[in-house]
Amino acid sequence: MKNTYIYIVVLLLTFSQALAQTDRSKLPAPGPAPQINLGEYESFTLKNGLKVFVIQNDKLPRIAFSLILDVDPVMEGEQAGYISMAGQLMRNGTKTRTKEQLDEEVDFIGASLSTSSTGIYASSLSKHTDKLMALMSDVLLNPSFPVEELEKLKKRTLSGLQSSKDNPNAISSNVSNVVRYGAAHPYGEIETEATIEKIDLQSCINYYNTYFKPNVAYLAIVGDINKKDAEKLVNKYFGGWKKGTVPTHSYPAQVAPAKTKVVVVDRPSSVQSVINITYPVDLKPGTPEAIKTRVMNQILGGSGTARLFMNLREDKAFTYGAYSSLSADELVGTFSANASVRNEVTDSAVVELLYEMNKIVKEKVTEEELQKVKNNITGSFARSLENPSTIASFALNIERYKLPKDYYANYLKTVEALTLEDIQATARQFVRPDNAYIVIVGNGKQIVPGLGKFGEIEYRDVYGKVYVPEVTDIPQGLTAAKVIENYINALGGKAKIEALKSINTEMAASVQGMNLTMKVVKTNSGKFLNEVSMPGMTISKTVINGDKGYTVMQGQKMNLEGDKLKEALQQADMFAEMNYEKNGVKTNLLGIEDVEGNKAYAIEVENAAGKKSTSYFDVQSGLKVKEATTVDTPNGPFNTSVSFSDYREVEGIKVPYVMTINQGMVIKAEVKTVEINGELAEGLFTIE
Structure with missing residues (x-):
């Protein structure tokens, strides 16, 4: 016992000496990127072109089906909103079941079943797999598009639009889309009361008949099932789905403005301004740049410990939070830096947002900042692998975006290999403080006098339409x-x-x-x-x-x-x-x-x-x-x-x-x- 005690004392002394010799002002040297085991998935393709991915996971007696269409965005014109409604209507009745009957059968087996304009999702206990597939295929292949359900959807949407007209964040989002992408791009279209009122049932049916084809679809199956059983099941329920020619669309390339422009949406009743500094970027999913921009943006404004947040909230107390995002997209990506601030500090907040954008372009980030973000991404990536659906999304992305087979297996190695020079080069490529739209929703009289120094000022309404403000003076003597x-x-x-x-x-x-x-x-x-x-x-x-x-x-x-x-x-x-x-x-x-x-x-x-x-x-x-x-x-x-x-x-x-x-x-x-x-x-x- 005495010898054991002496041994412990020696260990403690040795440990304390090691601590004393450690320079705790520096981060420990990073270890190698952890080895990632992505798990296994199998795939097969039906004769009609439907690509299927099976991720077997029998830890829980559950199963999930996720069907995704890989189609180009569509211009909706004067019926903007009809495509979303077409997707929702598919869940509201089939040729053999009313919406109420569908709801009852889904609830009876404790399942979930939802639809959108680009796919279907369904899940349940694995013992109900056959029944779930029967319901899912009925919704996919036999939607009845009841007109009364369309009218309900239109009514609910109009109610939501009425609400969003008073919501400065919703206004900012709509106007940012309009100025960033323009009227000739589907991402620049917004729903209005006028477009919703014009939606007719035939447009919804035409969208379904045109784009819901197996040869542009991917089906991910995750859960308690093997490939052999999955193949029988999918052939049984989706084998009769008829393939067809699906239109493709191309749109003008979107680029950042030649010089920064200020866009003001005047709301005299606003006590705060919603600021969004934004522009389009050429950033495709699954590219090496997508990984670099994730790391770079995490340092700039991707979290509550990033530079924008620490500057505008913690240091200046201008806002509850300030963030940035850099999103990839097959057509056109997006950069945004945003915050909601008090009217009186609107121009000061814009100064600080632009300052941080300029700083990350002109100066290298610190080794500490970079390593913290690498550690954060490594942890979140590893945690995401605990969910089998992550493997399914990886498999789909590799197929859809034609990525290298080892793209995700090497993801963390790619992150760990990034240098300070890589991050600065990425910032120089994607952060454009001198070529941005500064969209501000707020009280024009209070905020506009301080905004001229950032660029030409343009007024737009809540729908993004340009207008010249009327000079509406209050009649003399009116109180x-x-x-x-x-x-x-x-x-x-x-x-x-x-x-x-x-x-x-x-x-x-x-x-x-x-x-x-x-x-x-x-x-x-x-x-x-x-x-x-x-x-x-x-x-x-x-x-x-x-x-x-x-x-x-x-x-x-x-x-x-x-x-x-x-x-x-x-x-x-x-x-x-x-x-x-x-x-x-x-x-x-x-x-x-x-x-x-x-x-x-x-x-x-x-x-x-x-x-x-x-x-x-x-x-x-x-x-x-x-x-x-x-x-x-x-x-x-x-x-x-x-x-x-x-x-x-x-x-x-x-x-x-x-x-x-x-x-x-x-x-x-x-x-x-x-x-x-x-x-x-x-x-x-x-x-x-």
């Missing part, structure tokens, strides 16, 4: 107070509003197929009820009675106190604008803005607690058409809005019969009944 006074008069006048005792409104709406009832009751004595319910269930409820109130959300009741109570009391006003001065609300006339194609006065409203929102009043009618609010969340600012339309007169007071609520999901509420000065149910405002 926020006067706009609000005009609104009160447009509603029916101060005298009629002050004579109101109560307003009882009931509205109907639907969300994802669920019917909702929304009830709002207000009195001139400070009583208020706002209740949202569906058959048999109350979703939310707020009650105010004098200086007390509570709210119920998802069955949880909370008494309102402090600032929350003050805000709720303002909501209890029948017309809050009548009492702005009494409630300490500040207003500021910002300017004139376009709201749904009409000019409206934008007024900033700041309540007594310092929370701000923007109200919009139609220039012609004087009526309020919209309220917009930005809410701070842990993930950054979140925009919400309520639009008001279809005003109708009820006993001398104009009431909006349609309210469109946008909180990331759009809810259109339509008034069913409005009762003014009617008898109210007893106990409606009881505070327990």
Whole structure:
């Protein structure tokens, strides 16, 4: 025992001496790239040209099928969006099963089955393999394209587009695509209400009939099955799939602009700017450059420890996060560097983004930065191999992009071999701070004065169309107070509003197929009820009675106190604008803005607690058409809005019969009944 103790002491002393002699200011010398065992896959091709890859994995009794079409992107024109809908419609019924029957059969075996415009995915327990293939082949070979399902898809898409029009990130994405690729490229097309409305069923059917052919398809099978059984199964269910000639398409080569251009999407209500520095690049999947750009971009802006993040968030505190990406594509790749920042630091943030882009071009990265990224990629690559579907995607990529057979087997060796010189050469090739589109969605009046130094400024709308801003000066002498006074008069006048005792409104709406009832009751004595319910269930409820109130959300009741109570009391006003001065609300006339194609006065409203929102009043009618609010969340600012339309007169007071609520999901509420000065149910405002 004594000898053992002495041996341990000697080991500890030796170890401590080794540590003392180690220079811990330097990273340890990297070892060789780990040997990667990618696992085995087998393949075969049907007579109709369908290429099949089998990755056997019997660790779990599960199986997954992934069918991918290798087809060129298609210009959709005035029906932009129809190709995506064609893919979704395939899952909504076949010639032998309705959508409901499909859903029931898929659920019964605990499976998943989804479709897209370029393929199908299905998975289940391996004991249900035959049944799953029967369902998958029925969806693939016999879609019925029910017209009623198309109308539902169009309705949901229009609702989503309505939401995205108020989402600065969605606007930035759309406009960036338009300026980066142009109108003559399929990547430059965006969906609008007009294009969705024009989509017809025949276009969807034509796309399916033209492009869903086995000779341009790849099928990956991963799970508890061997090649012999897979071949029997695939022949049984897909052997009768008829091959055909599939059109190919070519498009103009996309290049970065000759000099940097600033593109502004003016949103006067924005309290922050969404910045995207972007341009097209010639970067194909599976090339040596694709690996180099991954490493280089990881240093520039590919993570929360990269240069952009550390500069704009950690050092300057401009943003919640700043990132960059370099994506490869068979047609045209993309570079983007982006951040969302406060209006007042917009130009400073652009300076820092460009600074980091210039720095990585002009100066070599450090050995420490490079080694950290290599270590990160090695770890994530190794972890990805734990998922059998990774092997399937590797096999498909090798076949689709004609890669060397050992491309992925040597992936980490290629990464490890990269030098500081390689990274700088890659940055010089792909990072173009002087040849970029700087797309900024934000408050034009606040941000444009500081942007001229970066390049020519061009204005575009939310659809990416160029326009020259109108000079819409506010009429001399007009104030926020006067706009609000005009609104009160447009509603029916101060005298009629002050004579109101109560307003009882009931509205109907639907969300994802669920019917909702929304009830709002207000009195001139400070009583208020706002209740949202569906058959048999109350979703939310707020009650105010004098200086007390509570709210119920998802069955949880909370008494309102402090600032929350003050805000709720303002909501209890029948017309809050009548009492702005009494409630300490500040207003500021910002300017004139376009709201749904009409000019409206934008007024900033700041309540007594310092929370701000923007109200919009139609220039012609004087009526309020919209309220917009930005809410701070842990993930950054979140925009919400309520639009008001279809005003109708009820006993001398104009009431909006349609309210469109946008909180990331759009809810259109339509008034069913409005009762003014009617008898109210007893106990409606009881505070327990």
